Amino acid sequence: MKYVVIGAVAGGASAAARLRRLDEQAEIIMFEKGEYVSYANCGLPYYIGEVIQERNKLFVQTAASFKSRFNIDVRISTEVIAIDPIQKMVSAKNLLTGEEYQESYDKLVLSPGAEPIRPPLNGINLPGIYTLRNVADTDYIKSFVQKHKTSKVVVIGAGFIGLEMAENLHDLGMKVSIIEMGNQILAPIDYPIAALVQQHIRSKGVDLRLSTAVTGFEALENGVKVLFKDGTFIDAEMVLLSIGVRPDTKLASMAGLNLGTAKGIWVNEFLQTSNPDIYAVGDAIEFTNPITGQSMNTYLAGPANKQGRIAANNIVLGNKSQYHGAINTAIVKVFDMTVATAGTASKHLKNAGIKHIVSTNHSGSHAGYYPGAKQMAIQIAFSPEDGKIYSAQIAGQEGVDKRIDILSSLIKRGSNIAELVEFEHAYAPPYSSAKDPVNMAGFVAENILLDRLRVFYWDQISQLPETAFLLDVRTIAEFEAGHIPTAVNIPVDEIRDRMQEIPTNRPIYIYCEAGLRGYLAQRILRQTGYETVANLSGGYISWKAAHQEMQLL
Secondary structure, three states: OEEEEEEEHHHHHHHHHHHHOOOOOEEEEEEOOOOOOOEEEEHHHHHHHHOOOOOOHEEOOOOOHHHHOOOOOOOEEEEEEEEEEEOOEEEEEEEEOOEEEEEOOOOOEEEEEEEEEOOOOOOOOOOEEEEOOHHHHHHHHHHHHHHHHHHHEEEOOOHHHHHHHHHHEEEEEEEEEEEOOOOOOOOOOOHHHHHHHHHHHHHHHEEEEEEOOOOEEEEEEEEEEEEOOOEEHHHHHHHHOOOEEEOOHHHHHHOOOOOOOOOOEOOOOOOOOOOOEEOOOHHHHHEEOOOOOOOOOOOOHHHHHHHHHHHHHHHHOOOOOOOOOOOOEEEEEEEEEEEEEEEEOOOHHHHOOOOEEEEEEEEEEOOOOOOOOOEEEEEEEEEEOOOOOOOOEEOOOHHHHHHHHHHHHHHHHHOOHHHHHOOOOOOOOOOOOOHHHHHHHHHHHHHHOOOOOOOHHHHHHHOOOOOEEEEOOHHHHHHHHOOOOEEEEEOOOHHHOOOHOOOOOOOOOEEOOHHHHHHHHHHHHHHOOOOOOOEEHHHHEEEEEHHHHHHHH
């Protein structure tokens, strides 16, 4: 058998290595149009920021090591320019010599990845405007950074890579501006969680501009002028485009392979394209979202590596290993905070017409009596009917990673709130609490499902009825330090003695700092004759962050 793999980074390299482990006798050729194979794409911002000091640490394998360890013929700087699925041939071009030639295959793996979006703006190809997608991009940016350590840099796009680059360049002493056309950072997460992270970014002295559209660029003597839709501009020595990526489907389209509604390469559950002898993996493919049922792409290394393994299994062993899709579990370090997501955000569930409830709670990363505990915000979305968990988002400074992995596992296998409540975790004071934050998220959600807790949300404050009685149940000191306008302060521990101050003929809307005291106050009132009582989900913390960020737009 002769296997040809096109693309040698995450999915392609994983497929090639797995093919060899399953079939020692096969001939395997792997083409890569770049100079490097199997490199740590996700580590590139940290090499630029000098967190990773040695460049060679970025390379998991080299062409030579692939040959010696796996007996795979790796051809770097060689672009596959055409696929003939009838003759089962690929046409390749050596980018160093210009030589063109053909190779036959029995089975083909397509892993062309994605290409950065470069909108047709005036001046977008000026010197000093970069994208970060591969090692060559990294070397250009690294060289610039080393020569201009105190320069002003504009990062366009506040996605995962954009935020990582902004942090690393800021930590090198550069003055950084982040420009985002949307009204929040990180499109896969919901606004209240994004708002917490945005405030943290601003606290670091980074110029974060949301709802700001770039219309073009002009050359300066020592840099680039970035022009905005509102007529303003900003000067910079370097511009980093991090607007996003799109599937690289040129080869697949030319070969007549089917593309899907998400404009990626269509594959079935075995990662087989519309041609039975061609499989595809990684950023270029699309598949069915396990939650919404809609077709989607994902641009993450984890799914790509797993897809490579599955495709290789099916090529050698027959179509037995099914790919069940991805829920886009992702995490990013943003200065001293970490933000993570799994599943489908509430805003996207709404767009898909999926009914759901959102619940937010704030908990400590470990036992409060053990030094160093940090607050984290956990938002989950779940079905109002059976409690099935659709998504989880977390922002905090410590312990975010393990909580999102727990929640991701539950979401991926279709678990519900009951399983979240009963989740058994390892507990010792330095690591968690007897009731872990994920349990607490489950308790809050369960109370909502059982109507023990009725919630309202930060963006409903301005829409409360005129008869609403807004009750702040925090301490007097907390209230005086800042509160929601029109609120009346009665600390939760005084409610039973001051019940006469709370009207019985008006709807009561309660809030505290994080949500727990508001829940306790609600339970007291609802069991004492008050019927219309709701508690602010996420408490004053969530409202304050979201409200302040909205004021800046």
